[in-house]
Amino acid sequence: MSVLARLEATIAARKGADPDSSWTAKLLAKGPEKCAEKFGEEAVEAIIEAVKGDRAKLTSEAADVLYHLLVMLAARDVALAEVLAELERREGISGISEKASR
Structure with missing residues (x-):
């Protein structure tokens, strides 16, 4: 099982967890729109680090x-x-x- 598959399983397990006990549960409890917003924020942060050329920060983002x-x-x-x-x-x-096929 890949690290992404393991992470996906962990996220799925947190879906029903108490939002006060898990960042993932808290995010999921806020709904898909908030999850999408947070994804967008993180994508922008990754773009910024890519432009800056900082490999370590880009990797983290x-x-x-x-x-x-x-x-x-x-x-x-x-x-x-x-x-x-x-x-x-x-x-x-x-x-x-x-x-073109889309």
Whole structure:
């Protein structure tokens, strides 16, 4: 099991937890919109670090982005496996062709 799959399982386990006992539970309790907002904030922070060129900070922010992406997906009951299946579907297809097919 990959670290992302383990993280997804942890997030799923926190879904019903007391929001006072878990940051993840607190975030999920605020609803999908708040989860999406937090994901966006973390993505912007990652962009800033990418522009600055600080590898260590970018790595840290990228980890935050992945965590918050998984929380946002969980808030909408989208499994990581669904996202990975979509990536597999696109594998080997030109980005230009794939985008044109949407």
